[in-house]
Amino acid sequence: MSTSTLSTQPRTPLALIYATQFAKDRVALVAVALFVLLLAIAICAPWISPQNPYDLRQLNILDSQLPPGSKTATHTYWLGTDHQGRDVLSAIFYGLRISVIVGISSGILAFAIGTLVGVVAGYVGGRFDALVMRVVDLQLAFPVFLLAVILLALMGRGVDKVIFAIVAAQWARYARTARAAALVESRKEYIEAARCTGLSGFSIVTTQLLRNCLPPVLVLAAVEIAFAISLEATLSFLGLGLPITEPSLGLLISNGYQDLLNGKYWLSVFPGLALLLAISSLNIIGDRLREVLDPRST
Template sequence: MAAAVQDDGINPWRTFASDFAEKKLAVLGLIVFVALIAAAIFAPWITPQNPYDLNQIDFLDGRLEPGSVGSQITYWLGTDDQGRDLLSGIFYGLRTSLAVGAASTLIALVLGGALGLFAAYFGGRVDTLIMRIADLQLSFPAILIALILVSALGQGVDKVIISLVAVQWAYYARTIRGTALVERRKEYVEAATCLAISHRRIVFKHLMPNCTPPLIVVGTVQVAHAISLEATLSFLGIGVPITEPSLGLLIKNGFDYMLSGDYWVSFYPGLALLITIVSINLVGDQLRDVLNPRLKK
């Protein structure tokens, strides 16, 4: 019998997939999100031009053209104020936005998860110190902390990621601490302690695997939050530099042209950002229902 199949013959992955597929909107969100990831990865091969290659841009005659299908180049969504194909810009912008969101979420999850586990397991002063720092960080709006850090560190994808990690880690620390406090009182942890197993092994091999489902749910939602924060910082002009493609920068570049009737320059990148965030939230919402048995009907 395969290792993935439990003793009673039930495949947990098949059960998970079946439960997840119960909500059609979540399945649609997953399909859309996977399609967006594929578009971002394969952007250099599926877009009509590289919007950041000066040799492929028509600065004089190609500016602010509405969506059309030409004989040589197809501009489905039109061009921006610099003559760049907007669809290509969106796909390239997705690469940066998704990479920043995924990287910052992963780093914050590992950092915050480890701190939350240590706080719950050791308790006492360690717990008090970590949680008070987390409470202090959560008492301020996330965008305010990100603005201060990016302003201090300067522009750059790496600077944005560092700022988003500083904003996000406390969510994971508090989430996993609450779960770990419950797991810490269970018999398997007490048995491991009586057997004189090292603290590191108890925390990472026994305690952590039973605390990961809530982290998966929070992490999924925080990816969307990180993407929206990055877009906000870039829209304000202090996020990624202008040489890097980003949905926030595309929205900013076209914002001044909306009043003159060239709405597509800002509208379509904003729509792409909205679709990305909504699809991620649909997946995260269903993951919460599936991974938390108390929420199942």
Template sequence: MSDLALDRAAAVPSVAQERVETPFRRFVAEFAESKLALLGLGVFVVIALTAIFAPWLAPQNPYDLGQLDIMDGRMEPGTVGGAGFTFWLGTDDQGRDMLSGIMYGLRISLSVGAGSALIACFIGASLGLLAAYAGGRTDSLIMRLVDLQLSFPAILAALMILAFLGKGILNVVIALVLVEWAYYARTVRGTALVERRREYIEAAHCLALPTRRILFRHLLPNCMPPLIVVATMQVARAIALEATLSFLGLGVPITEPSLGLLIANGYEYMLSGKYWISFYPGIALLITIVSINLVGDQLRDVLNPRLRK
């Protein structure tokens, strides 16, 4: 074989490799550089799957009062109950299996956190895009609302809203949306102010494209990297806020306890040695928040060009 043929044969793999290389593959490769991020992602996937399939995985339905036996109340971990199965993480004062309660509590915590973050992201991103694109009085009005919202501590604002609306999962979601949207609006506005001066926005104006199309088809996609990072962090923050509100008695109803309410149910028994009622839900909440934050930290490093090595 000639030297020219050998050179061509050697060049084929490199060309194929260049064709296979895509932005998504590059993103996955950079994300996988952090072992902690992969660990956090794996743990969160396990937690999410456990929450989704809780009705099939949990040995007991903690929301069904017919399955609860008050005689099984405050049993230690590993004790066999009257129903014949083992309470691996013990029971609370109502005879609720703590392992089942944690599985079902994760469903509420994750759904409330993800749902409120998604709604707040849509509202905040829309207002941030409008503020950056319109400018002038519109920008000033929206940003003054953002400053007003951010001037109040999130937990205090959520408590005031729930004191007015009352308990309930829907009311908790509304309260979290009202205290979270400003973070998305400020993030998107800062990015959109830079992007609106790009050539593709000027080209869209020259083509007389509708404002809605310019905002959501051209401007918003280029604001997604920082928005994804903020959304990831806000999901963890929303889960922590929901747990705090439920712990204080203003969150989800007592018939559908989340992790925060499970922690609150065992708080008064901590001094008497019944640590497991609050301890295990607290560990589950901590692991969930830490795993999300690990993923969010790596997303920030990968999606922010200034932080790339």
């Protein structure tokens, strides 16, 4: 076979290679399947829930604090009910909806802002890079939880405010990771070749540099989305996140926490298990992505 024939053979896309390696990991596939299932439950919550736990017309105070498996004339409460007669299973479905909205929305926004700022800073360098990194260092000096608490204390409660607080607390992590990747990629030959062809800095960043800086940031994104879900739950558990009229896994855990010693375990344990499954599946996905995208880290 001639050299010319070898040079014309199509190359396998790098993304396909990564996907094939990821698909060989059974633990990763189970984690993906679990998170997809939880995501589907969250999206379809209004249609698959036995009741709307936040519609007062569907609640019966006489059905309050029923243990799991209790049956009434109209309902079977597989995971029991809370103090107001709300079906715990339905409340978990609606709580997952909020957790997914907060986690994915804040993750996408923080990912987009932090990655763009970090890549541009790494490529441009100079005073702009120094300024961006000083801002990043200043923000990372504060614990994420403390910064989120301060912002929510100033803005008040609400889903949009929680998302804003989490984005403001997380974007710097993406910026630091993307900037480190951009510094390495900016010194490679393909970037120099792009400069020699006369491409503008904007074109180089958007068409060449950005896509090659994504792998480490994607790994961080999976972990940070899981952290965003746990952060929202923690804030809601402490009464700082969502109002009591909004379904939230953190609020469900908080509402049933005082009854754990009274034997009413289902009020907190089942929402806690749902939260644990969502966070664990994302952490496993992030860990497996790191192994695939950076084999040297294992």
